[in-house]
Amino acid sequence: MRRKGRKQKEVRTFPNVFHGNLETISESVQKYFNNNQPVVLELGCGNGEYTLELAQKYPDKNFIGVDVKGSRIWTGAKKALNLSIINAAFIITYIDRLFLVFKNPVVEEIWIPFPNPFPLRKSIKQRLVHKRFIDVYRKICLPKARIHLKTDDETLYNYALKVIEEENLKLIAATDDLYNSEFYKDELKIQTKYEIQHLHDGKKIKYICFSLT
């Protein structure tokens, strides 16, 4: 079996990875953490750099990385197991369906590092800051939850600002040059695989923080 296929299969056997019936995942995740700590999500987590680093920094919170690609989640989930990071878990699913996992608004914070920009008009609905996703966040987030977006893509950055205005969301921070801004500290210094690649390509990293109310 090829490496990607092997990872896709193997990741589904990890005790910190949840997949399949979304209606029952919530209970399984709850059992895994076995506490009522606040929940923080990393959406489109890829290798899960934010999930792992934040989980180690904040042991009093639970971190969940979400991605539809199990082979990418494999990397972060394996690392979490090797390092015994017990407050980190992963869910293999489409973000669009997360309201089936979190039936009550429990999410305290969301990180969206370097989502696919989906530049074509026909795929705008796939952008993780499209109103379709904002409506999902409205269902699963606590009222004051903060949502952080990092991107290298100018179109996505401007689009997110437009959605924030149109949807009456609260803009907390925005910069089109994170590394030369006052916001470049603490968790914003965590680098993901895509961020490293974009920096290598000479791109400027943009950052937006907003809340739903």
Ligand SMILES: C[S@@+](CC[C@H](N)C(=O)[O-])C[C@H]1O[C@@H](n2cnc3c(N)ncnc32)[C@H](O)[C@@H]1O
């Ligand atoms: C460009 S990659 C970035 C990965 C990682 N955040 C990073 O910065 O290295 C975007 C990730 O989002 C995931 N993704 C995109 N849309 C998604 C959706 N609707 N549901 C779940 N995952 C999604 C993709 O599978 C991919 O792993």
